[in-house]
Structures are given as structure tokens and as C-alpha cells.
Amino acid sequence: MSFLGRVASAILVAFLVGFDGRVTTARAEQISGGVVRIGVINDASGPLADATGSGGLVAAKMAVDDFRKSHPNIAVEVAYADHQNKPDVGVAIVRKWFETDGVDVVADVGNSAVGLALQNLIRDKNKIAIYTAVATTELTGKQCTKTGFAWLHDAFTLVSGPIRTLVAQGQDTWFFVAADYAFGKNMVSESQRILASVGGKSLGAVYHPMANTDYSSFLLQAQSSGAKVVAFANTGDQVVNSMKQWKEFGMDDGKQRPVAELLWLTDVHSMGLDIAGGLTSIVAWYWGLNDETRAFGHRFFELHHRMPTAPQAALYSGLSHYLKGVAATGSDDTDTVAAWMRENAVDDFYARGSKLRADGKLIHDFYLFEVKKKSEVTEPWDYYKIIRRVPAEEAFSPLAQSECPLVTPAR
Structure with a gap:
């Protein structure tokens, strides 16, 4: 059975990328539960699956693997689920992640209606969200929140x-x-x-x-x-x-x-x-822009057998920036990491020297x-x-x- 076939209709959440080492450094003791937990949610089986889908999980795992090379003592886990492009399904999954599974940050999403619904949830729960292909301007307009970041684009x-x-x-x-x-x-x-x-x-x-x-x-x-x-x-x-x-x-x-x-x-x-x-x-991004983007593209292709889309590259960038914030602050506290993310520029193959604006948009x-x-x-x-x-x-x-x-x- 294919990977997507093994993803439950929506609710199954399998923790992946569970690293073998416990968090042992003094700074990492400030991480809740000793593990940084990331939740990737997107359309795994519908019309948006090619652009986000399982490729988003590949990009997330690449970001975590690269982070581990510099920070082997900080444990990171990634959960993955399919929201089926239904806001109520997406909210139910992410609510469980926050309330039961200890997820610190939710990423990707890739659907405007689901994104707007999750924006209300992260505001209530004071959690971080990194949105890729959520295009509605409402997300960073009337519905903006201090911990919701639009990494890719809007309408x-x-x-x-x-x-x-x-x-x-x-x-x-x-x-x-x-x-x-x-x-x-x-x-x-x-x-x-x-x-x-x-x-x-x-x-x-x-x-x-x-x-x-x-x-x-x-x-x-x-x-x-x-x-x-x-x-x-x-x-x-x-x-x-x-x-x-x-x-x-x-x-x-x-x-x-x-x-x-x-x-x-x-x-x-x-x-x-x-x-x-x-x-x-x-x-916002194309794998063939320059030598750096090509290098990432070919790494991604080896794992997914397709070149990365812009949302998949944005997901890698957004999670990498988040994890850098965890390492720099020694904490997974929402307000602490979100403040670091806003204060420090994104400087990678996706966006050189770009910063988050007050409304939560990454400007690139x-x-x-x-x-x-x-x-x-x-x-x-x-x-x-x-x-x-x-x-x-x-x-x-x-x-x-x-x-x-x-x-x-x-x-």
C-alpha cells in the first residue's frame, strides 16, 4: 500500500522522525516533555495533494534531519495528517495535537478555509502556525495573530x-x-x-x-x-x-x-x-532559480522522485527557522520562539535576508x-x-x- 494509502482517512496521526537521543543539555531542559513536536497537516489525497501532500512531509523531515546535524541533543518528532480540505476535520486533528499530543507548532495546511479555522485555534491555544499555500488575505488581515506566519504567498x-x-x-x-x-x-x-x-x-x-x-x-x-x-x-x-x-x-x-x-x-x-x-x-520560489535552489531540488528529488514545489520549499524554510529559534532560545515556549522568529531574518535558499512583517507575512x-x-x-x-x-x-x-x-x- 502506498504511503498516502496508509494515512488514515483523516484522524490518524503517526509520530515520525523520532530521534534516538534524549534531550540532555541544560538549555534543552527548557523544552516541554523533552521533545520538540511538529505537526504537518495538508491535503494528502485531494486536489492539492501533488503540490503539498506527502512531499510536504518529505520537506519537513529534511528540515529536521538538517537541524539534527547541528543539534543532535535536541529531540524532534513530526506528526502528519490529512485534513481532507475540511475545516472541521483540520481543527479536530490539530486540537488533539495541542491538547493531548503536546505538539508545539503546526505547519503547511495549504487550504484557505482550513487555514482560517486553524488561525482561531492557534490564537486560543497560543501555538505557532507556519502556513504555506494559504492564499486568503484574511489570514494576515483581519484574522491575523502574533503566532500565525504566512511563509509563501497570499492572493x-x-x-x-x-x-x-x-x-x-x-x-x-x-x-x-x-x-x-x-x-x-x-x-x-x-x-x-x-x-x-x-x-x-x-x-x-x-x-x-x-x-x-x-x-x-x-x-x-x-x-x-x-x-x-x-x-x-x-x-x-x-x-x-x-x-x-x-x-x-x-x-x-x-x-x-x-x-x-x-x-x-x-x-x-x-x-x-x-x-x-x-x-x-x-x-515565490522555483527549484531552477540558482545553484542553491537546484541543490535543494536534487536532494528533494532523491527522496520524493519529483522536484519540490514552492509550498514544499517554504515548509522546509519555515520549519528550519522555527527550529533555529528553539535552539537559539533553548526553549519551545510559544512566545519566546515566536519573538525570536520575528526578530531574526530568514537567510536560506528560499529567502535571503527576509523578515516577518508585523502582520505575519514573510516578505520576499x-x-x-x-x-x-x-x-x-x-x-x-x-x-x-x-x-x-x-x-x-x-x-x-x-x-x-x-x-x-x-x-x-x-x-
């Missing part, structure tokens, strides 16, 4: 760069095909707001169920809108199937430009370059890219052609516009 960072770039090129009318849950709705809302601010126009939006497979009616509405750009505010299997049917219906004739507002490396691999080639999107560069054509690919998984680097100060919404109570205390 603004995903849509601002492509919209500004394409509208400036005359691609100024847009139609949206979106997933009908918190992520898709927030993506469309942010897109329409930014579109209007740069002189573009939204010609409408349609929303499909999360587990949808037939996109014909949604694509026909997009086609009949006459919009120059059809933007897909969905992800994983959703965008893969959308683009396959886009080609099947002959919509790849150049009359409308498809834009994937969130496109994972694994999505491109699933589509194939005949379908994905030429798609425009934006990403993004990369606008186009999917390569087959003739441009030089090695397996070499799918992205970087169009331009989007600097952090341009990629993220200004802090002055934040609705986070930590930035603008309620009057």
Missing part, C-alpha cells in the same frame, strides 16, 4: 504582478473561473480590485465546486464573455482539468489568453507542455514566469521561463493598508 501577491504586467500590454478585459471556496473567492475579489485600480475591467466570474471535473459550462461562459484574458483562480487538479478541457474545446486558438493565478510545478507536469506551454503565472521576492515550450526544456522538470523578478516591496501589499489588528489596533 495579492499572486494576482498583482500578472495583472499589472498584462494590463500594461493591452490585456485589459478579464473573466474569472474560480473555485467556490474561500481561496477562489478571495482571489477573484483581490483580482477585480487591482484590475480596476490599473484601468482594467472584469467582465464577470463563475465559481465551480472544489471537487469538480467537468468545466465545459464554465469555459463556455468565459469564451462568450469576449474577455481578452481568462484567469483561473483555482489550483491543483482543478486548474489541470480546466486547461485540458480548454485545449479540447479549441480555446487555445489565441483569441483569449489563459492565466493561471496559482500554478504549481506539479500542475504543469500533470498537464504536459503541449497543454501548459505558454501559460503565464507567478511563483516573487517571479513572474511563462511555462516553457517543449523545445526550450533542457532537463526534466525544467518548466519555467522567468520573465522578471518582482521585488518584495512591489509583490506585497503595503503594510500601511493592512487590516491586521497587530498593525492597526482597533479603536
